[in-house]
Amino acid sequence: MDLDSDSDLFDLTNDEDDEEGELQASAFELATSYVSRQTQTFKDYDLLEFYAYYKQATESGCNQPCPSILQMKARTKWNAWKALGDMSQADAQRSYIEKLQRINPIWKEECSSSKKTKAGGNSWAVHSIESVPVEEVMPDNKKTMFDLVKEKNLSALRQKMQKGDINVKDEHGMALIHWATDRNAVDIIDYLVVSMGVSVDQLDAEMQTPLHYAASCGHVEAVRTLLQLKASLELYDEDGHCCFDVADTEEIFNMLKAEEELRQAAT
Numbered sequence: 001m002d003l004d005s006d007s008d009l010f011d012l013t014n015d016e017d018d019e020e021g022e023l024q025a026s027a028f029e030l031a032t033s034y035v036s037r038q039t040q041t042f043k044d045y046d047l048l049e050f051y052a053y054y055k056q057a058t059e060s061g062c063n064q065p066c067p068s069i070l071q072m073k074a075r076t077k078w079n080a081w082k083a084l085g086d087m088s089q090a091d092a093q094r095s096y097i098e099k100l101q102r103i104n105p106i107w108k109e110e111c112s113s114s115k116k117t118k119a120g121g122n123s124w125a126v127h128s129i130e131s132v133p134v135e136e137v138m139p140d141n142k143k144t145m146f147d148l149v150k151e152k153n154l155s156a157l158r159q160k161m162q163k164g165d166i167n168v169k170d171e172h173g174m175a176l177i178h179w180a181t182d183r184n185a186v187d188i189i190d191y192l193v194v195s196m197g198v199s200v201d202q203l204d205a206e207m208q209t210p211l212h213y214a215a216s217c218g219h220v221e222a223v224r225t226l227l228q229l230k231a232s233l234e235l236y237d238e239d240g241h242c243c244f245d246v247a248d249t250e251e252i253f254n255m256l257k258a259e260e261e262l263r264q265a266a267t
Contacts, residue, residue: 021090028057028093031100034107042103049099052080056092061085066217068182075217079248082218146170152185166198173205181210181226184219193229200229207237215256218248227259 035042035050042050055062062082067074084092100107138147140156145165148157161176169175177198180188189210192198201209211231214222233256236242247253 024090024093024097027097030111031097031107034111035100046099046103048077048080050096051077052084053092053096053099055081056084056087057089057096060089061087066219079218083249145176146179149176149179149185149188150183152183152188154185154188154191157188158191161196163196166192166196167202169204175202175204177202177210178204178208178213181213181219181222182217184214184217184222186221186225189222189225190229200226200231201235203235206239207235209235209237209243211235211243212237212241212246215243215252216246216248218252220252220255223252223255227255233260233263 032050032054035047039047061084062078064078067078087095104110143151143156145157145161145168148160165176167175170179174182175198177189177192177200180192193200201211203209209231211223211226211233212235213219214226233243244253244256247256
């Protein structure tokens, strides 16, 4: 086979791929603009999936820290994005377009028949995670134990915490161990339980245990630490959910299941 003809064929294939990619990118841009202008016509779970595909298409895999347990809307959107794993940006663009096509097969015609306008104020809500509130900067001598846990500052916590503080809760009904779990601070979790005598199953205001937090946050290290400390697998929160019900990933669910089987075999 002639080498020059092979080279020409390769260049032609590349040109076709580039053209297809450009067409898809243009369709994706049009689709995101349409969704942003029509948010009121979509169900919440559809908007959540659009959000996840958008983030994957524009930023690739989830590279942001998990929002605090207090930012439930932001955390839900973060979980949806994270669930896409290593999906390629091109596949995410395609999935976004195909989803819109399934929901509204005539969306392109509607775009063509209307004047091209910039996305309205809803675009941020559809395609962005709420920014984490900026926490007030305060001098070290004014920081509470909760501040120290949120900062993962174990050395300072050791100096400040007393035995009588093990059951103290903040204005949200969360104890120190709940915040330590939320921040995946396994060294603080271990310190609180082993050194200070905090219950590994301490309940917050909604009857959630640290294991509820770790499982729902997707914190593998915290789940592993809590299981090693013999956290209960059988406690339910006020909504009737146990740690299995709120497990964020299949990996965490399998960790919990394996621990359950080990404990059953030991009895």
